[in-house]
Amino acid sequence: MGPRKAAARPTIAQIAERAGVSAGAVSYALNGRPGVSDETRARILAVAKEVGWVPSTAARALRGGGTATVGLVITREPQMLGIEPFFMSFVAGIESVISEQGYALLLQVTPDPHRELNTYREWWSARRVDGVFITDLSLDDARLDLLDELGLPAVVVGDPDHARGHTAVGSNDAGAAESAVTHLARLGHARIGHVTGPASFVHTRVRVDAMRAVASRLGVEVVPEVYSDYTLDSGAAAAVQLLDLAEPPTALVFHNDLMAVGAVRAARERGLSVPQDLSILAWDDSPLCVLSEPRLSALSRDIQSYGAEAAKALLDTIRAGGETTGSYLPSNAQLLERDSLAAPRRLPVG
């Protein structure tokens, strides 16, 4: 019932007519290039502002001038996003940078990894995006091959060493591991449990290696890692598994906060209290950590600025015509102390 009559979108032709010049002149004026006198330019600009002209992204994209759009595929179960601490902050960070520059974010959420590849191909074929973010980098990641094949500008969100020449924005996982183990060792923990994300992810591998290296240097033991999947339940299950060990660890490190929360619950159900009986440390701080009881200590990195850095890197890469613009600074990680870490109750056997 409401009025749904499309109004006329302002075009360069309209402006040209009103200003009494040709469309070409308008284009020169609007893009600040020579070819029109200052006064004509001023007149054209005034008219353009008056009619609220905005360039047609479609027309520009058609000309090959880019779409002012960047793409992100999130390969996760949709329902997981409601609580997933990482992506929403990451997206917010991306947004803060790109929207300033007139870019928009094209988002796709799908649980199917195979589909992700198709999406890049389609986005590229349909000229929907000027570049994409690659997250959850895996060893021998097939997406990098596709990117090379298509010549689609991209920024790898992860370890530059595994980005195969693509622009990358890393995260200082080694530094985080260092501070985690150091802190735990100082508290007196001699046996640490480590619950990770999927083994195929590069950053899982990086963290595992770093933890082991630091631990052996400091003379503390990391019991065999439990590879997990970031969900609450998997965190709880991993905790149970580790606590069932003959010589259970006295401190547990998790690759996200959701799993850490799951572990707190699992410990509680066993009659163990955190942190007196068991110390728990989350990797990646989020509001969840302060919402949890007790409040979770975490290896905090500023995910929002991580997203912002990634966005800057992608925009730079796009402007460079897809040429790699080098690796960007890793976002800093620091151990945020709250209430889930303490000295182990009984001294480690040893």
Next chain:
Amino acid sequence: MGPRKAAARPTIAQIAERAGVSAGAVSYALNGRPGVSDETRARILAVAKEVGWVPSTAARALRGGGTATVGLVITREPQMLGIEPFFMSFVAGIESVISEQGYALLLQVTPDPHRELNTYREWWSARRVDGVFITDLSLDDARLDLLDELGLPAVVVGDPDHARGHTAVGSNDAGAAESAVTHLARLGHARIGHVTGPASFVHTRVRVDAMRAVASRLGVEVVPEVYSDYTLDSGAAAAVQLLDLAEPPTALVFHNDLMAVGAVRAARERGLSVPQDLSILAWDDSPLCVLSEPRLSALSRDIQSYGAEAAKALLDTIRAGGETTGSYLPSNAQLLERDSLAAPRRLPVG
């Protein structure tokens, strides 16, 4: 260093050449319309599949055929999105529907409400989207006027009665209020506190009215509402404010789960335990409710399918050329009992 040579995107012209026909014929064949013989059509389709042709969204949009993109502006502080339970699920629901149909979501996150209007105008001018979602509907919402002016197809996510003729997908807030008050009254609560979102939102108003109506019918009292802003701290503050009343309520209803969690903490700091001393009910279930201690009972609606319904409605509206396609069924709400509701400890003073 990496190879960044753009490959050639397949176009209709290429297909035409390979198949030895004109571009027009290819277009007819590809779109399943008459004008080509069956065998030519088959040949064209084979070539198209072989080269992996995907229509250029830019070219289609330029012709006026739509951009296969829908837009959503989230007017919130970016950092809030990391924990905000509503939007990420809502987005996931939208995604599940639109990606099936080849549509993509254009997202913009900004804390500035004024900017939201500009964004719609720019998206429309630049032909970036075929339609938009309008959330957080307010009384006399200026966005609806703009939509009318632009003729931009939209779906209002909220009360159809305030959608001014636009397609709307509602939420059964009245039903939720009904079950909330009924349940609380049955437990013996005679005085209920109500902590809402901003007063300017239509759905805040709707919920307030519904709560009052049901309460007066059932003979229970709703103490004056506290208008709040969905944050954890504001929930805690509101709880304190209500508990400081001369005759404090014995049960509190919150318009989201974050505020409810804040209230639990505030109550605990006062030495009150939930639910023995104070019952707490959240509106909008999310994983946070089961993560909280005690687990929060909630007026649950399936936000993901809410998003999915909204997406279907928007796509329908777009296909109808922007004509309103009527109001859609409200998503169902039900009271999900967990551990934060109990009978009041001391009987209410008569």
Next chain:
DNA sequence: CTGTTAGCGCGTTCAC
């Protein structure tokens, strides 16, 4: 220098 004209990019559609 100031401005105009023509044609491109890509898919669609109308007239032939």
Next chain:
DNA sequence: GTGAACGCGCTAACAG
């Protein structure tokens, strides 16, 4: 089945 024009912005070539 084909040729041509269209939508919109950009730019190379050209004219005053």
